[in-house]
Amino acid sequence: MRFASYNLLDWTGTPTMQVEGERQQRVVDTIVALRADVLAVQELKGPAREAGRLAAQLGQRVGMTSLVETTVDGPVQAVAAGDNTLHVAVLWRPGSVTAVPGTLRRFGGGQSADPVWRGPGWGTLVRVGLDVGGRTVMVGSYHAPVFGRERRVDQAETVLGAMTRPAGPVLLGSDSNTVGAARRPGGGDFFDPDPYADREWFADLVHQCRWETDADGRRWHWADRRPAEVWELGGLHDTAVRSPVWQATTGHWPTCDYGRRGIARRIDTIHASTHVFDAVTRHAVFDTPLARAASDHLPVFVDIDLTQVTDGR
Template structure:
């Protein structure tokens, strides 16, 4: 059995600065990617702004150049056609792209979404990885603000990956900027004192309730309006919890979170960065797959090496799948 490894990695402001400190961190990012052993890599936060001077290269050209630099540094391919990077240029300075090992061939299906569709951007490309048919691979970066917009964006991602019925099976890696709503089965148990029934529970715990890293009750702060729902009782006390509605769109629509599909050991992907994270440790980076790929999944991991912890504020996510286990067509 030959497996394919797909990775998703938010690079943290890749290419924003040319200072010695930033350049050293980019080198760590390159080393992390080289160490992943990934066949296909979805990346987020390739940075490029429109230049201040008129007549200079535009944002798309600058972003393409930075994706090319990333590809060269990691030994990966990045052009879906000659001179055409597999890059989605976002509304702002944050862009997403796809990289793949030499020997894997693009097979069409290149599409990008930004503008009114997506706050940052979304890119898809069909790749020949040795399956019975080309498989769609995608990279996505969700909005950090706007809980309702985020849910709308997830509908766009869902439609891109699951419609029409004759579209290729696929995988998409992203910084989803929200907590998953995928469930896992929790068997019941019987003790001397009580019986707990079988039930389905969220794979991800709620990161915004309970205790913080110092084992103290979590406190409310204003930035939580971007990530939670809340209510007040009649004496003005506030209660809050994770907003999972964007994730519900993906779960109900059938775009499965690999970590939950395999019920893999839970690991955070953010919250470790030295400058601190007001939202705490949580898992917002994930790979999602269409239903045809679920039975082909073989492994899932979050890379939390010392190098990865110092390279970006996000940790890479790895998914191994067997392309031979994906059906040539719907039964």
């Protein structure tokens, strides 16, 4: 099975300008080229009431579905609406993958008045159980807040609980908006180098870094890895360590302020519970000219040997 995660960059499905329509077609073509069986997406853009329609429209264009069930009130899609017009969804290939009834849960400004999910940012999570080859895997798509370092940590705990209870196989695709905390095999250094510590300070780093200032006014700063540490210590592990090389997922886009400063970051991640982690045979960034011209984020994917996935006991 191939599972992928992709931030689509404000995907509306019906752009008003030709150049944006061409870009969004490149997004569609990139998804088709990915050949994923299950796909977590971030940044479907539109009013909250349109989130389900956007997911269904995207699925139709790429040969996938997000339809969990159809009720008297209409179709229920595996989407969660954010409070800043940006939404997340899980899609899958119909026939070979099916949704498990009763497993859909949504967290986000469009669903809840809980303050941990509201305010600047657009922290949003959808999770749904999928039957893949006769085995149920809890799959999620998460977009972490852009602003609010403490909110990001709090949401990391909530996401962990939502994805891992009850215990079982878990796959989570996310735009994590933070630097990873996974260690290289054998307990070595962080897999992700700190992209900020050796860079000159600029204002946007207040959303990404921790810092200290000494009595003489000298300040030093470093990446805030706390959200990623919550997942690692809580049993959701970054599958990137299964790759022999580190590769950025952002920084290539012409208008990316970090990229213009020479800062390349890997903030698009896939995390797996221990039931799935050892079954990952490949983790990779889908880095092609088409993908680089489609979005400010590159897709990431993992290939999984389903025969090696354990059942959670």
